Amino acid sequence: MDRRQQKTRAAIFGAFTALLSEKSYNQISVQEIIDAANVGRTTFYAHFETKDYLLKELCEELFAHIIESAMGHPDTHSHPSAYTAPGSVFLHLIQHLQKNDNHILDLLSSENNDIFQRYFKSNLRQLILSQFLNLTFVTNMPLPKDYLINHIAAAFVETVNWWISRNMQENAEVIAAYFLTVIHPIITHESCV
Amino acid sequence: MDRRQQKTRAAIFGAFTALLSEKSYNQISVQEIIDAANVGRTTFYAHFETKDYLLKELCEELFAHIIESAMGHPDTHSHPSAYTAPGSVFLHLIQHLQKNDNHILDLLSSENNDIFQRYFKSNLRQLILSQFLNLTFVTNMPLPKDYLINHIAAAFVETVNWWISRNMQENAEVIAAYFLTVIHPIITHESCV
DNA sequence: AAGATAAGAAACACTTTGTTTTATAACAAA
DNA sequence: TTTGTTATAAAACAAAGTGTTTCTTATCTT
Numbered sequence: 001m002d003r004r005q006q007k008t009r010a011a012i013f014g015a016f017t018a019l020l021s022e023k024s025y026n027q028i029s030v031q032e033i034i035d036a037a038n039v040g041r042t043t044f045y046a047h048f049e050t051k052d053y054l055l056k057e058l059c060e061e062l063f064a065h066i067i068e069s070a071m072g073h074p075d076t077h078s079h080p081s082a083y084t085a086p087g088s089v090f091l092h093l094i095q096h097l098q099k100n101d102n103h104i105l106d107l108l109s110s111e112n113n114d115i116f117q118r119y120f121k122s123n124l125r126q127l128i129l130s131q132f133l134n135l136t137f138v139t140n141m142p143l144p145k146d147y148l149i150n151h152i153a154a155a156f157v158e159t160v161n162w163w164i165s166r167n168m169q170e171n172a173e174v175i176a177a178y179f180l181t182v183i184h185p186i187i188t189h190e191s192c193v
Numbered sequence: 194m195d196r197r198q199q200k201t202r203a204a205i206f207g208a209f210t211a212l213l214s215e216k217s218y219n220q221i222s223v224q225e226i227i228d229a230a231n232v233g234r235t236t237f238y239a240h241f242e243t244k245d246y247l248l249k250e251l252c253e254e255l256f257a258h259i260i261e262s263a264m265g266h267p268d269t270h271s272h273p274s275a276y277t278a279p280g281s282v283f284l285h286l287i288q289h290l291q292k293n294d295n296h297i298l299d300l301l302s303s304e305n306n307d308i309f310q311r312y313f314k315s316n317l318r319q320l321i322l323s324q325f326l327n328l329t330f331v332t333n334m335p336l337p338k339d340y341l342i343n344h345i346a347a348a349f350v351e352t353v354n355w356w357i358s359r360n361m362q363e364n365a366e367v368i369a370a371y372f373l374t375v376i377h378p379i380i381t382h383e384s385c386v
Numbered sequence: 387a388a389g390a391t392a393a394g395a396a397a398c399a400c401t402t403t404g405t406t407t408t409a410t411a412a413c414a415a416a
Numbered sequence: 417t418t419t420g421t422t423a424t425a426a427a428a429c430a431a432a433g434t435g436t437t438t439c440t441t442a443t444c445t446t
Contacts, residue, residue, distance in 0.1 A: 004392050004443065026219055029433060040394040045435065114307030143371055147355050151348060151375055158347040162340050178336055182344050185378035197412065197423050222402060233425040238404065 009047060011037040013058055017103050024112035025055065059119035062104050066096055067123045071130065087183075089131055090156065091176035097160065098172055109164045117157050124153040132187055152183055202240060204230040206251055210296050217305035218248065252312035255295050260316040262289060264323065280376075282324055283349065284369035290353065291365055302357045310350050317346040325380055345376055 015036035019028045030051055034044050048054040070093045097105060107116045128149050159179045163170065170178075208229035212221045223244055227237050241247040263286045290298060300309045321342050352372045356363065 002392065002444065008393075030435090031433060041435090042395085042437090043393050046392075050435090112307075114305075114311065118307065143374060147352075147371060148375075150355055151351060154347055154351040155344060158344055159340075162343055178340060181336060182341075182379055186375055195413065195423065201424080223404090224402065234404085235406090235426085236424055239423075243404090 005047075008037070008039055008043055011039055012044065012047065012054065013061075015039075016054060016058060017106060020110050021103070021106040024110065025115055026112065055115060059116060062102050062107070063119050063123040065102065066093070066104060067127050069096060071127060087131070087176070087180050089127070090179055091172060093127075093156075094160070094163075094172040094175050098168065105164065105168075108160065113161075117161070120160075121153045121157050124156055125149050128152050128156075148187070152187070155179065155183055198240075201230070201232055201236055204232055205237065205240065205247065206254075208232075209247060209251060210299060213303050214296070214299040217303065218308055219305060248308060252309060255297050255300070256312050256316040258295065259286070259289055259297060260320050264320060280324075280369065280373050282320070283372055284365060286320075286349075287353070287356075287365040287368050291361065298357065298361075301353065306354075310354070313353075314346045314350050317349055318342050321345050321349075341379070345380070348372065348376055 012033060015033050015038075016028075019032060019036060028051075030044065033051075033054070034041055037044075048057070070089050100106070104116075107113065108120065110116070132149075132152075156179055159175060159182075163175050205226060208226050208231075209221075212225060212229060221244075223237065226244075226247075227234055230237075241250070263282050293299070297309075300306065301313065303309070325342075325345075349372055352368060352375075356368050
C-alpha cells in the first residue's frame with residue numbers, strides 16, 4: 001500500500017478517535033475530521049465514502065484485532081482439563097483492554113458508545129462460539145443457542161462498561177471473576193469437538 | 194395545557210415515531226419531521242430545543258409509562274409467598290410490550306435502536322431495584338449491587354431484542370421463561386423489607 | 387527519468403440548522 | 417362578545433455542512 005495512503009489513513013483514524021473521546025459521534029462533522037487530520041477534503045472522500053464507513057472500518061480494525069489476539073491465546077486451543085481456569089480467555093481480553101493500546105477504551109467510554117458496543121458484541125459472539133463449542137445447561141429448560149451466546153456477549157460488554165463507568169478501579173482479575181460469576185451458573189465448559 | 198400545544202406535540206411525536214420505523218435516528222432531519230408533522234418550523238423549535246430533546250421527551254413518555262404500568266402490577270406489592278411466580282412482573286412487561294400500544298416495539302426494532310435501549314435499560318433498573326429489594330447470591334462471591342442490577346436490566350433488554358429479531362415468534366410466557374432461566378440462578382427473590 | 391497515482395485547493399450546488407420578523411388564528415377569562 | 421394572551425405559520429436569513437468536480441502539485445513505484 002502506498003505510503004501516502006497509509007499516512008492519510010492513519011491521520012484520519014487518529015483525528016477521528018481523538019474527536020470521539022471529546023464528543024459524541026453524531027456531533028462530529030466530516031469537516032472537523034478533515035481539519036483535525038489536516039487532510040484535504042478530496043482526500044477524505046477518496047478514502048471513505050462517508051462518515052459511517054469510516055466508523056465501520058475503524059471498528060473492524062480495532063475489534064477484529066483484539067478478538068483475534070484473544071483467540072490466539074493458548075487457553076482457546078488447549079484441551080481443557082476439566083476445571084482449569086474455565087474462562088481465562090475473558091481475563092486475557094480484559095487485560096488486553098486495560099492496556100488500552102489502540103484506544104478502544106476511549107471509544108467504549110465515549111458518549112454514545114452504543115456504536116462501539118455493537119461492534120464489540122458482534123465480534124464477541126464468534127469468540128464465545130469458539131470458546132463454548134458445546135453448551136450444556138444446569139437448568140431443565142434448554143435455551144436456544146443463539147439466545148445464550150447473545151446473552152453471554154452482552155453480559156461481557158456490560159461488565160466492561162460497568163468497569164469503565166467506575167474508572168476501572170478494580171483490577172482485571174476481579175472483573176473477570178464478576179463476569180464468570182454471573183455467567184458460569186448457566187453454562188458448563190465442555191471439551192472442544 | 195393549550196389544545197393547540199397538545200395537537201402539535203402529538204403531531205410531532207407521531208411523525209417522529211413514524212419516521213423512526215423507517216430510517217435510523219441520525220438520518221432523520223428536523224426538516225423531515227416538520228414536513229411529516231405538517232407543522233411550522235417555528236412551532237417545532239418552540240416545542241423542542243433540538244432533535245435530541247425531542248427524542249428524550251418521547252422516550253421518557255413511553256418508557257416511564259410502561260415501567261410504571263408494570264410497577265403497578267399486583268405482584269410487585271404483594272407479599273411474595275415463597276415461590277409463587279417469582280418474576281411475573283417481567284412477564285407482565287413482555288405482554289405489555291407485545292400489545293405494542295405506543296409503538297415501543299417499533300422503536301426497539303428500528304435501526305440504531307441503541308438510543309431506545311439505553312432509555313429502556315435506565316428505566317428498568319429502578320424497576321429491578323424495587324423488584325429485588327434484597328439480593329442474595331447462590332455463589333460464594335458477593336457481587337456489587339449496582340453491577341448485578343445493571344446485569345439483570347441488560348439481560349432483559351437483550352432478551353426482548355432477541356425476541357424482536359426473531360419477529361416475536363415465541364409467545365410472552367416462553368420469553369419470560371428464557372429470561373428467568375438466565376437470571377434466576379444468580380438471584381433469589383426475598384421478601385420486601 | 388517517466389508514468390502512475392495520491393494529495394491538495396478552490397469552487398460548486400445543495401441541504402440543514404436555528405433564528406428573526408411579521409401576521410394570523412385560536413384560546414381563556416371577563 | 418370583547419379583550420388580552422399565546423400558539424402557530426410563512427418567509428427570509430446567515431452560518432455551517434455535504435459531496436462532487438476541476439485542475440494543479442507532490443509523491444510514489446519501477
